[in-house]
Amino acid sequence: MDQLFSHLSIGFGAVLGLEPVSLFGLTANLPMNLVYCFIGVVIGTLIGVLPGLGPVATIAMLLPATYALPPLGGLIMLAGIYYGAQYGGSTTAILVNLPGETSSVVTCLDGYQMARRGRAGVALSTAGIGSFFAGCVGTLLLAAFAVPLAAVALEFGPAEYFSLMVLGLVGAVVLASGSLLKAIAMICLGLLGGLVGTDITSGVSRFAYDIPQLSDGIGFVSVAMGVFGFAEVIRNLEQKGEREVFTSKVTSMFPTKDDFRRMAAPILRGTLLGSVLGILPGGGAALSAFGAYSLEKKVSPNRAEFGKGAIEGVAAPEAANNAASQTSFIPLLTLGIPPNAVMALMVGAMMIHNIQPGPQVMTSNPTLFWGLIVSMWVGNLMLVILNLPLIGIWIKLLKVPYRLLYPAILVFCCIGVYSVNNSTFDVFMTAGFGVLGYVFLKLGCEGAPLLLGFVLGPMMEENFRRTLLLSQGEFSVFFTRPISLGLLCVTMLLVVVVALPNIKSKREEAFQEE
Amino acid sequence: MKIINQRDFWAGALFLAFGAYFAGEGSQYTFGTAERMGPGYFPTLLGGVLIVLGILVTASSMSRKATSEKVEQFQFATLFFILGPVVLFGLLLEPLGLVLSLLLLVVIASFASHEFTLSGALINAAFLIALCVAIFVYALDLRFQLWPAMFGF
Numbered sequence: 001m002d003q004l005f006s007h008l009s010i011g012f013g014a015v016l017g018l019e020p021v022s023l024f025g026l027t028a029n030l031p032m033n034l035v036y037c038f039i040g041v042v043i044g045t046l047i048g049v050l051p052g053l054g055p056v057a058t059i060a061m062l063l064p065a066t067y068a069l070p071p072l073g074g075l076i077m078l079a080g081i082y083y084g085a086q087y088g089g090s091t092t093a094i095l096v097n098l099p100g101e102t103s104s105v106v107t108c109l110d111g112y113q114m115a116r117r118g119r120a121g122v123a124l125s126t127a128g129i130g131s132f133f134a135g136c137v138g139t140l141l142l143a144a145f146a147v148p149l150a151a152v153a154l155e156f157g158p159a160e161y162f163s164l165m166v167l168g169l170v171g172a173v174v175l176a177s178g179s180l181l182k183a184i185a186m187i188c189l190g191l192l193g194g195l196v197g198t199d200i201t202s203g204v205s206r207f208a209y210d211i212p213q214l215s216d217g218i219g220f221v222s223v224a225m226g227v228f229g230f231a232e233v234i235r236n237l238e239q240k241g242e243r244e245v246f247t248s249k250v251t252s253m254f255p256t257k258d259d260f261r262r263m264a265a266p267i268l269r270g271t272l273l274g275s276v277l278g279i280l281p282g283g284g285a286a287l288s289a290f291g292a293y294s295l296e297k298k299v300s301p302n303r304a305e306f307g308k309g310a311i312e313g314v315a316a317p318e319a320a321n322n323a324a325s326q327t328s329f330i331p332l333l334t335l336g337i338p339p340n341a342v343m344a345l346m347v348g349a350m351m352i353h354n355i356q357p358g359p360q361v362m363t364s365n366p367t368l369f370w371g372l373i374v375s376m377w378v379g380n381l382m383l384v385i386l387n388l389p390l391i392g393i394w395i396k397l398l399k400v401p402y403r404l405l406y407p408a409i410l411v412f413c414c415i416g417v418y419s420v421n422n423s424t425f426d427v428f429m430t431a432g433f434g435v436l437g438y439v440f441l442k443l444g445c446e447g448a449p450l451l452l453g454f455v456l457g458p459m460m461e462e463n464f465r466r467t468l469l470l471s472q473g474e475f476s477v478f479f480t481r482p483i484s485l486g487l488l489c490v491t492m493l494l495v496v497v498v499a500l501p502n503i504k505s506k507r508e509e510a511f512q513e514e
Numbered sequence: 515m516k517i518i519n520q521r522d523f524w525a526g527a528l529f530l531a532f533g534a535y536f537a538g539e540g541s542q543y544t545f546g547t548a549e550r551m552g553p554g555y556f557p558t559l560l561g562g563v564l565i566v567l568g569i570l571v572t573a574s575s576m577s578r579k580a581t582s583e584k585v586e587q588f589q590f591a592t593l594f595f596i597l598g599p600v601v602l603f604g605l606l607l608e609p610l611g612l613v614l615s616l617l618l619l620v621v622i623a624s625f626a627s628h629e630f631t632l633s634g635a636l637i638n639a640a641f642l643i644a645l646c647v648a649i650f651v652y653a654l655d656l657r658f659q660l661w662p663a664m665f666g667f
Contacts, residue, residue: 064656065649065650065654065656067656068654068655068656179522179571181567181570181571181574182522182525182529182571184567185525185529185564185567185568185571188529188533188560188563188564188567189529189532189564191560192532192536192557192560192561192564195556195557195560199543199553201551201553202544202552202553204543204544204553206539206540206543206553206557207536207539207540207557230596230597230600233596234589234592234593234596234597237589237592237596237626237627238589238592401629402627403624403627403629403630403634404634404638406596406623406626406627407619407620407623407624407635407638407639407642408638408642410596410599410600410619410620410623411616411619411620411642411646412646413600414600414603414604414619415612415646415650418604418607419650419656419658422657424604424605424607424608425604427600427601427603427604427607428601428604430600431597431600431601431604434596434597434600435593435597438588438593439528440525442521442585442586442588443521443522443524443525443528443585444521444522444525444583445525461556464551464556465551465555465556468548468549468551469549469550469551472549473547473548473549474548475548
């Protein structure tokens with residue numbers, strides 16, 4: 001316990017510390033990390049509110065901008081975008097019946113019905129309260145679990161790391177929607193794409209055809225922006241839809257005593273479920289929200305009201321998605337393995353600043369580690385204030401038409417991708433990935449496993465090589481080391497369970513409802 | 515044999531093609547042994563896995579149990595109006611500078627919307643250019659050439 005407090009005080013020190021800044025010729029001492037956190041959560045809320053712009057594309061767009069920032073500031077800002085988006089997404093779900101984020105799909109079901117019955121304000125504050133509570137719990141869990149998990153991870157050799165990555169990648173697609181086979185193929189394609197460029201062990205340039213820009217490999221910013229940014233814009237433009245906004249209906253924000261009584265248990269259950277699912281590879285926010293909603297539908301005493309504006313149906317998934325978005329940082333920060341696409345980009349952000357993600361970050365760079373964790377709690381506090389009293393501003397934003405929005409997305413993508421290496425070649429490559437991403441969308445192949453594979457490709461090859469070098473070419477080493485064997489068994493179990501006909505149909509049913 | 519699930523069929527074919535490419539190209543590099551892997555080992559192996567997966571996906575699209583799915587129509591005009599200006603931006607950024615290339619990017623890309631108006635696109639462009647110059651050039655101090663080099667700014 002004492003240790004936890006001393007860690008958190010390091011974090012608070014890092015987040016609240018003053019730094020001299022000069023901007024536009026003025027110099028002042030400001031708590032810059034708080035400022036970055038604020039910018040992050042504001043952008044997060046903004047993209048959460050705006051449908052058709054997700055955290056993956058946004059973080060990819062803003063990654064290059066964090067070059068100019070100190071490492072802690074940059075990471076605080078990017079993390080803020082991710083969990084901020086969970087708050088903003090619920091606003092759109094409740095008021096427009098459109099998920100601002102995929103994780104708020106289920107909030108549409110009851111949140112929008114509440115808005116139609118004139119209880120939009122209550123729905124919004126329920127979502128805010130649930131998210132804040134879950135965010136606090138998630139952050140605490142992250143702080144508590146980080147030390148023991150990182151200690152375990154330090155014992156891992158290359159065989160364990162390789163098996164862990166296999167589990168991470170397979171788990172990510174087992175829990176996601178869509179065809180399992182296609183998703184695994186997308187992972188392989190991603191892994192292969194990640195190998196393009198100079199092989200670090202032999203120095204041989206692979207798949208690069210003497211193109212100098214390719215010798216450092218394909219930038220994952222290009223992949224993320226092409227597949228998640230450009231391809232999504234094209235798809236959104238294909239779908240024409242009208243929006244109905246319940247702006248005038250937001251009157252009383254305060255839930256009644258009865259509302260509070262009804263939301264308490266669902267928020268607790270949602271937080272718990274979200275925290276667990278967030279840690280699992282591929283879990284993340286969307287799955288947790290869906291899981292929490294299904295759970296409430298089974299256990300709630302008011303289950304008859306579900307789909308007609310039940311407050312439980314807003315409280316539980318909103319708590320779950322925010323808890324999951326906090327706890328999904330656990331595998332990234334302790335093991336260095338990203339559990340979802342957003343975390344894959346965070347790996348990239350850390351590498352940009354020469355920080356190798358993994359268990360050693362905590363000891364080699366404690367201010368960064370604990371500062372980031374504390375910033376998440378502070379960010380959640382900011383988000384409650386941003387999203388409840390200031391809700392009016394975000395409602396106005398909902399009226400910005402997509403025809404003005406998508407050119408802005410293109411502009412930020414182009415500038416972002418260019419400024420990674422000051423290279424126009426990267427801009428062309430991103431356009432190429434846009435075409436590929438569009439084809440994948442049409443063929444029902446998901447982009448997230450591709451991106452995950454892409455980031456993990458070189459790491460996986462490296463650990464595979466080292467394992468077999470140490471074992472003198474014996475493949476059995478993956479099965480004779482107990483931890484490695486355990487991880488591979490869990491992987492097999494996941495695949496077998498999902499492939500069972502009974503569960504397969506249930507799983508397809510579950511994703512149908514999305 | 516009949517293709518029931520078109521999306522899976524083409525997805526499988528695509529995986530097969532990518533797999534063949536990576537395995538084929540990969541085998542040009544030194545393969546090595548398991549103990550001392552050459553640069554070709556891992557890509558050839560993974561390419562092989564991708565080929566197998568591609569065959570499985572393609573086969574499943576023709577199985578009697580497959581669900582019928584059609585590939586949606588590609589909207590080439592939208593694709594062209596979104597990615598065309600992006601490529602143009604890449605070509606023009608260094609000779610023309612940030613302001614003019616952004617102007618072209620926004621105005622041309624705005625054609626992709628079915629609610630296009632020239633005045634709307636121009637106002638949007640002006641707003642976005644001002645925003646980008648403020649954020650990227652002044653606040654973040656990234657190196658961008660603002661105007662065409664011949665003006666000597």
